[in-house]
Amino acid sequence: MFDYLIVGAGFAGSVLAERLATQAGKKILIVDTRSHIGGNAYDHYNEEGILVHRYGPHIFHTNSREVFEYLSQFTQWRSYEHRVLASVDGQLVPIPINLDTVNRLYGLKLTSFELEEFFASVAEPKDYIRTSEDVVVSKVGRELYEKFFRGYTRKQWDIDPSELDKSVTARVPTRTNRDDRYFTDTYQAMPLYGYTRMFEKMLSQPNIKIMLNTDYREIIEVIPYREMIYTGPVDQFFDYRYGKLPYRSLEFKHETINTPVHQPVAVVNYPNQHLYTRVTEFKYLTGQEHPKTSIVYEYPRESGDPYYPVPRPENAELYKKYKELANATTGVHFVGRLATYKYYNMDQVVAQALTLYTNLAARSSWNIEENEHALAATAS
Ligand code: FAD
Ligand code: UDP
Numbered sequence: 488m489f490d491y492l493i494v495g496a497g498f499a500g501s502v503l504a505e506r507l508a509t510q511a512g513k514k515i516l517i518v519d520t521r522s523h524i525g526g527n528a529y530d531h532y533n534e535e536g537i538l539v540h541r542y543g544p545h546i547f548h549t550n551s552r553e554v555f556e557y558l559s560q561f562t563q564w565r566s567y568e569h570r571v572l573a574s575v576d577g578q579l580v581p582i583p584i585n586l587d588t589v590n591r592l593y594g595l596k597l598t599s600f601e602l603e604e605f606f607a608s609v610a611e612p613k614d615y616i617r618t619s620e621d622v623v624v625s626k627v628g629r630e631l632y633e634k635f636f637r638g639y640t641r642k643q644w645d646i647d648p649s650e651l652d653k654s655v656t657a658r659v660p661t662r663t664n665r666d667d668r669y670f671t672d673t674y675q676a677m678p679l680y681g682y683t684r685m686f687e688k689m690l691s692q693p694n695i696k697i698m699l700n701t702d703y704r705e706i707i708e709v710i711p712y713r714e715m716i717y718t719g720p721v722d723q724f725f726d727y728r729y730g731k732l733p734y735r736s737l738e739f740k741h742e743t744i745n746t747p748v749h750q751p752v753a754v755v756n757y758p759n760q761h762l763y764t765r766v767t768e769f770k771y772l773t774g775q776e777h778p779k780t781s782i783v784y785e786y787p788r789e790s791g792d793p794y795y796p797v798p799r800p801e802n803a804e805l806y807k808k809y810k811e812l813a814n815a816t817t818g819v820h821f822v823g824r825l826a827t828y829k830y831y832n833m834d835q836v837v838a839q840a841l842t843l844y845t846n847l848a849a850r851s852s853w854n855i856e857e858n859e860h861a862l863a864a865t866a867s
Contacts, residue, residue, distance in 0.1 A: 497526020
């Protein structure tokens with residue numbers, strides 16, 4: 488008898504498997520429909536021996552010391568600060584929009600102070616910021632919004648930014664200085680030997696059994712377990728009782744090129760050209776040296792693997808109904824990006840999973856203080 492059947496071997500499922508097995512001595516079966524662990528963060532060496540991310544670029548960044556220290560038990564790190572350029576008006580310029588972006592785009596020599604004045608002169612003030620259009624237009628005006636955000640967002644989501652929640656484009660800040668990093672988090676690093684190696688370490692425990700290429704629905708009748716942790720799409724769990732929750736998908740076109748370098752930074756965004764949104768060159772992320780280079784193009788798709796919950800009011804309403812069902816389902820815990828329908832980064836999913844573990848431990852008679860102590864000790 489397994490104590491927990493965990494559906495999905497991504498960050499959410501793997502963190503819980505590791506905590507429950509090592510800190511609470513629980514017997515775990517973790518199943519995934521895919522042929523590998525790691526969920527969307529899975530990476531592997533391709534046929535040319537280059538480490539690539541099968542499901543698009545995954546850059547780790549967090550402000551949470553707890554999350555960083557937790558994962559540090561399973562990997563060493565390689566410092567990496569992510570930089571992105573956008574192809575706009577025939578130039579490659581920094582995104583997030585910063586002082587250099589505007590100066591290069593318009594052939595100006597503004598100072599930070601003058602750029603603030605420039606933004607103030609073109610911004611369209613809003614009483615209430617509601618949509619992804621409002622966020623950008625209220626800061627940098629309509630022209631820069633059209634150049635950098637409108638086309639990209641329509642391509643990525645197949646919705647105009649005016650119909651998408653503000654939280655989507657709010658992920659990308661605007662700056663008046665020359666900082667060209669994509670993220671400003673305290674901790675920015677890539678797992679030294681890749682994500683999959685890190686997941687292997689998390690899951691290599693005697694109490695954890697892994698079953699791949701398996702949909703949990705094929706086995707729940709025949710394999711006994713006490714409770715379930717579910718990290719797949721929440722609407723699928725309830726057989727789409729209230730209808731389908733929209734998830735946005737992507738098609739990844741991987742390519743290896745017979746040249747050591749393809750582009751000047753890890754990611755180049757194409758807001759207004761091409762059918763793909765961005766091109767990633769993996770060697771920048773991994774630090775690998777190789778005479779060839781591997782890249783991936785991301786083509787947004789309506790159907791396919793569910794990658795992004797779509798943040799807009801009607802979807803939030805529909806999710807609320809599924810959340811009520813989930814809350815009323817005893818013995819099943821819903822966690823992760825798909826099961827809680829949240830546009831979460833990896834660190835947020837780790838934090839959510841650690842919180843669920845703490846709650847499960849508190850609910851039971853496991854000694855949580857001892858667990859926390861153990862976590863702090865292994866992290867230091
Ligand atoms: P997942 O990784 O999706 O894992 C869920 C698992 O459940 C999957 O492996 C799936 O196969 C399995 N499953 C589903 N249904 C079933 C079933 N019926 N039976 C068995 N198994 C099932 N985050 C960052 O922090 N930085 C980034 O740079 C970043 N880039 C991203 C780029 C892309 C293109 C995408 C799509 C996401 C990116 N993310 C990034 C987000 C990151 O991928 C997620 O936060 C994280 O992987 C979510 O982990 P999870 O465990 O919730 O879900
Ligand atoms: N975005 C944009 N132009 C860009 C970069 C981002 O319009 O050059 C918008 C777009 O809607 C995108 C969102 O901001 O989906 C969030 O961007 P992020 O890079 O965080 O997307 P992710 O890496 O999660 O796909």
